[in-house]
Amino acid sequence: MxxxxxxxxxxxxxxxxxxxxxxxxxxxxxxxxxxxxxxxxxxxxxxxxxxxxxxxxxxxxxxxxxxxxxxxxxxxxxxxxxxxxxxxxxxxxxxxxxxxxxxxxxxIILADKYGMTERLKHFGSSWVRMDTDDNNSDLMYSQDCWEKLVISYILNDNSAFFKISFRLYTLARCVINQALELPDKMLGLKLALAIYELRDDNEC
The missing domain is CATH 3.30.710.10 (Potassium Channel Kv1.1; Chain A)
Incomplete structure (x- = not known):
């Protein structure tokens, strides 16, 4: 900062x-x-x-x-x-x-930077809820899933994080570009790696 x-x-x-x-x-x-x-x-x-x-x-x-x-x-x-x-x-x-x-x-990215995340949990929980439409593999939908994954992680919403990470796994899209666009690139790469590991585990 x-x-x-x-x-x-x-x-x-x-x-x-x-x-x-x-x-x-x-x-x-x-x-x-x-x-x-x-x-x-x-x-x-x-x-x-x-x-x-x-x-x-x-x-x-x-x-x-x-x-x-x-x-x-x-x-x-x-x-x-x-x-x-x-x-x-x-x-x-x-x-x-x-x-x-x-x-x-x-x-919420800014809130994380300034240590205000806990105070945003009440407002943020509704933003990470999503319908996991199995027929939707659109690129914009993938971007929405990625952003909600980041928010659910920062908010420590484990239930939403599990559902969204599974959805990203099934979409089978590259998330490296989104990861590198985050202000916190280390967080982005950490989440991207988790998605790829999930895919690898399920392909074995």
């Missing part, structure tokens, strides 16, 4: 999404998105942010020394702005969670 302080004066020139009114932190996420939020809220939902703000790191020092009416700006250039906005809205209770699958996939 790459986080850094940036000049808070730059925040006034861009539209800011307010998660918490009068928040003392502005997250500059990706190239364009700015989100105003309370540091106490971030520390409550994420051990990563808690460590960042409670430690002697530059972000923590800036927060402790800031003036009352001037939020500090934390730059998160590697993250997806839309996904961060949705994630914070969901956990703040300001979002109805009616997202497309790809949007939720991006949200």
């Amino acid at each position: 790459s986080a850094s302080l940036s000049d808070s004066s730059q925040s006034s020139t861009a539209q800011i999404t307010k998660i918490c009114e009068n928040g003392d932190v502005i997250l500059a996420v990706g190239p364009k998105v700015k989100i105003q939020v309370a540091s106490d809220f971030l520390k409550h939902i994420s051990p990563v942010f808690k460590a960042m703000f409670d430690s002697p790191m530059s972000e923590g020092e800036a927060l402790r020394n800031k003036s009352p009416d001037s939020p500090i700006t934390i730059s998160l250039p590697e993250d997806r702005g839309e996904a961060m906005t949705r994630l914070l809205r969901i956990l703040y209770g300001a979002d109805d969670v009616e997202l497309g699958f790809k949007a939720f996939y991006n949200v």
Whole structure:
């Protein structure tokens, strides 16, 4: 993760999404998105942010020394702005969670990065349920299965993970490309290897 302080004066020139009114932190996420939020809220939902703000790191020092009416700006250039906005809205209770699958996939990958996965379990369980249609071997269906496999793994939903991994095994499609497209490539390769081992075991 790459986080850094940036000049808070730059925040006034861009539209800011307010998660918490009068928040003392502005997250500059990706190239364009700015989100105003309370540091106490971030520390409550994420051990990563808690460590960042409670430690002697530059972000923590800036927060402790800031003036009352001037939020500090934390730059998160590697993250997806839309996904961060949705994630914070969901956990703040300001979002109805009616997202497309790809949007939720991006949200849960980001949640895993910041240690918020446990808090998303309630919202995420419905997104890994699927009808295992034996007649459907379409490439897009295979992609959906792969993404749901990743989500069920991150959510520790063992029942869904078993069903989806078996479905991917029966589809007999290559999943290496999807594995390498994940932000966490090691996780992607681990899951891809598990699918291939399942196929090998059943072909013996």
